[in-house]
Amino acid sequence: MDILIVDDEPLSRNELSYLLTQNITVGKVMEADGIKEALSILLTQKIDLIFLDISLNEENGFTLAKELKQLINPPLVIFATAYDKYAIQAFDINAIDYVLKPFEQTRVNQALKKANTALVNRDRSNKQDKDSSPQNMADFITLTADEKTAVIKTKDIISATVENGLLTVTTNSNHNFVSHETLSWIKGQLDPQKFMQVHRSAIVCLEYIREIQPWFNHTFVLILTNNARIPVGRSFMKELKQRLNM
Numbered sequence: 001m002d003i004l005i006v007d008d009e010p011l012s013r014n015e016l017s018y019l020l021t022q023n024i025t026v027g028k029v030m031e032a033d034g035i036k037e038a039l040s041i042l043l044t045q046k047i048d049l050i051f052l053d054i055s056l057n058e059e060n061g062f063t064l065a066k067e068l069k070q071l072i073n074p075p076l077v078i079f080a081t082a083y084d085k086y087a088i089q090a091f092d093i094n095a096i097d098y099v100l101k102p103f104e105q106t107r108v109n110q111a112l113k114k115a116n117t118a119l120v121n122r123d124r125s126n127k128q129d130k131d132s133s134p135q136n137m138a139d140f141i142t143l144t145a146d147e148k149t150a151v152i153k154t155k156d157i158i159s160a161t162v163e164n165g166l167l168t169v170t171t172n173s174n175h176n177f178v179s180h181e182t183l184s185w186i187k188g189q190l191d192p193q194k195f196m197q198v199h200r201s202a203i204v205c206l207e208y209i210r211e212i213q214p215w216f217n218h219t220f221v222l223i224l225t226n227n228a229r230i231p232v233g234r235s236f237m238k239e240l241k242q243r244l245n246m
Contacts, residue, residue, distance in 0.1 A: 001025050003029050010033075062093070088164055144179065163201065204230055220237070
């Protein structure tokens, strides 16, 4: 696993780099002190994971996290910062973990384990996208939480949303199943002909859209058959209009 550390403090970069190299799953570790240098590295190197500080001199780590979405195969993100007040915002943009300074080997290893699991799941999802046709997508998915595993028919799924780092899958019987899986993981389990990501934190089944209402900045909000309201992100507007023949 090749890693990029983005932090404007050399001491923090050195400390984290040392802890990372103590883990056998880590390959190359690169460093950047700001967004411009980080993007330069990302455009020329294959990076699997970024440890990203939030306060970068006059810049903000969330800016880079959003830029990553423009990459074809973006790296995973773990925020590494001295402030705990941004944790909810970090998980809202699908960060894998949130590690506080000063760094500890045990905590860094926990974050790396989580990242490795996410990478394996993403590789599995990418392989399914390449090797599976819509006709042989799985009829069921399983979600595990609190030592219980739920078996869910994919045809019953209305939506999948992420909030505060938790994935919630809602079915047409109005059951909510909560898990620590990621949105990218479940996206790989669902038939792309029937499901679409409409927001950075939401996927919906197109068959369960009941109504479309105007929203802020010329976007839409979807009203689903269970009366849930799902906002549509601006970057997903064009595809949604095409899919719904608007």
